[in-house]
Amino acid sequence: MKSRPSFYMSSFNEYTKTLSKFVLFLFIFLAINNFFEVQLENIAGSTDLYAQVKWNEFYGLPSNSVNLVFIGSSYSYRTFDPEVFDKKLNINSFNMGSPLQKPVETYYVLKETLKYQKPSLVVLDINWGLFNDDKYLNTKLWNFDNMKFSANKIGYLLNVFDVDQYSYALFKTVRYHQHTEELIKKLMGKDVTASSVNLDSYLKNYKGKGFIVDNNVVDVNTIKSKFDNAIKSPKTYVWNKKQLKYLDKIVNLCKKKGIKLIFVTAPQSPIYLELYDAYWFDYENINKTANKIADMYEVEYIDYNMINKEKKLVTNEDFSDSSHLNYGGAQKVSSHLAQYLLNSKGKYFKK
């Protein structure tokens, strides 16, 4: 190979020229990338419509107008209906729950929430199943895609995603690259059936303020069938250290902002809990650990599975699947918690 003249940069002009070329190259790259992103997203179809609507609604709220925030996984947004709390307590509440939201995600979602709102109480879903470190990408994206750009969003990117997921979070061309075949067909003028979702039918279950309704009633046999080949050997659940670290950060964030915090565990269907306890994990141990954590932080903990064992607040018919309440069930649990807050002698809200 012939040696080309060396380009040792001693001159400022040469640096500027190279830098300008680099910026132009980057700009064209982003423009082309954007073209492909739009095309691919149209083909792939959005899967985060609930998240889009919820975040839009949230960002549209007047500043400091929310008194109560529910936060956590689907156990939060499928259990706590803000409307029930608003009526009963004469407040304004909002549910910031999202699918598979683990404490690490909750921390950044809560930080984002507190940038715009100053609630006096946060009800945090601490379902033990979220204290894991699974690598599932999609649900992490649902909050990321809809959060406004800020240092907090960068924090979310760096801490919620694995390093190898960064490119998926930042570039939709990377995220949807498996749809390239359809894109090629489309660019060649062929008909491509986009995996589009009927927005109206999709959103009819969104009741507003982050709450999602499901009217289905679970078939108990379906739950039982999950354990058909299982062996009865309940183990002790191991709570993931990273998620515990972020739970600590959530507690400290609330303390720093002078916000009261309640930990809750939404109920599982009684049949599922009974089988889960018998076959997979010892629930008493899970409850003990959760109580220990709450005691350590001096935070009140409400475990609806234990309450349900005593008071039979909800039955199997109140669930849409093994673990999520249907609308009827959600109304019962929401009313119970609202009443509890009302009875708390002004600890959380004035009567």
Add this chain to the structure above:
Amino acid sequence: MIFTSTKFIIFFSLATILYYIVKDKYRWIVLLIASYYFYMLWNVKYTLFILITTITTYLTGILMDRYSSQKAKKSLLVMNLIINSSILFLFKYFNFISSSLNNVLKWVSLSYRFPTLDLLLPIGISFYTFKALGYTIDVYRENIKAEKHFGIFALFLSFFPQVLSGPIDRSYNLIPQFHEKHHIDLTRIKDGFILMLWGFFKKLVIADNLALFINPVFNHPQNYKGIPLILASIFFAFQIYCDFSGYSDVAIGCAKVLGFNSINNFNNPYTSKSVPEFWRRWHISLSSWFRDYVYIPLGGNRVSTKRWCFNQLIVFLLSGLWHGANWTFVIWGILHGILTIISKLTKNIRNQLTDKLGFNRHPRFHSILQMILTFLLVDFAWIFFRANSLSDAIYIISNMFKDISSGLSLSYMAELLASFGIEKYDFIITMTFLMLLVLMEYIKSSNSILEIVGSKPIWIRWSFYYILIFSIILLGGYGYEEQTQFLYVQF
């Protein structure tokens, strides 16, 4: 952390920035820390073995320099060769030899069994061991002075762009560069990134997409006959080329960004007109290693024909074994040895035949014919290289020409692709890129993509870069849950 992962891109960017920020005299420290960090990410325990090789080879070099007696030097050389080869033997060949002997014992109905060890092969061991052996021999031959700086020497063996799969750089090429000052040369940095991009393209767009076809066929060859076996065998030749030359381009590109010139590893191997020429163009750093440290000491070509043939077989047998402790690699190596011998022994006959057939009047046609024939021979040998066992290789060879007619229809191909989960358009695009690559390799006289692209107007250059980038993003065979490892990392 593999080269095609986001983790590597971030690691490499940070290492490069840090490297250029610190003062010249401390840069080797940045590279050494980065190299050991990179290596340790695979398995911390492996570090022990690269450290043993580093310390023993470093001390051998120092002692060789100190002693003037040839006898003492020779003893040191032999000692070092034994230590380093023993580590390699223990991890790579012990179980192979044990289980081969056990098979023999079983065959002759003896109950004794040699033990096998439950050891995981330290990554890159074949590469850094050969680097170390080459260095020791060079010091012994006084081709270079022993490196006095332990840190620089440790960096030579562990240099992160090369530690996993080479190129097996020579001490006299690389070590002096670690002592030089490297200024920020934007052209060199840009060239390095282009080379990396080209490597990613070959690996992710061509090799990994071809793998979707090749893997199911080679993993279960008994399920196929005829066309799928032929296609998988041909595609594998390109998969391994794009995979390994892609890796080498990324490695050489990384080194270039940091200011280092690495030994070249490939030079359009499939345009070779004979098997010996193929070996001058394929995995150059390894074949030249065998040439300099095994073939020439055995007498090179200054020996009788009989002895020369024997030497060739030894060199290719070692080359086969270097790739892996498996009979498939042994056969692959010996096959190449035999083809090289036949090539030399039949040279006169072939020349006469060429004259008789009048091929010398059509040199281009003749050279294309030679290239195709060489490719077919090399490709035949690749079957042994890729097959999971000797019986699989024999099955493929004996069944690849059966039921060919039934496999020639488009509907059969479409069905076959669908059964592998390959999208039709993706396959067509991969094939198009493959054709373009072959055409480019054939047309270009120069080895370097940088020269071909660099001389073109800016709009052509940039279009080329964008095509590469978006092909990688949109067509690359990657996923965040599953990353496809480079084939040569296993060696």
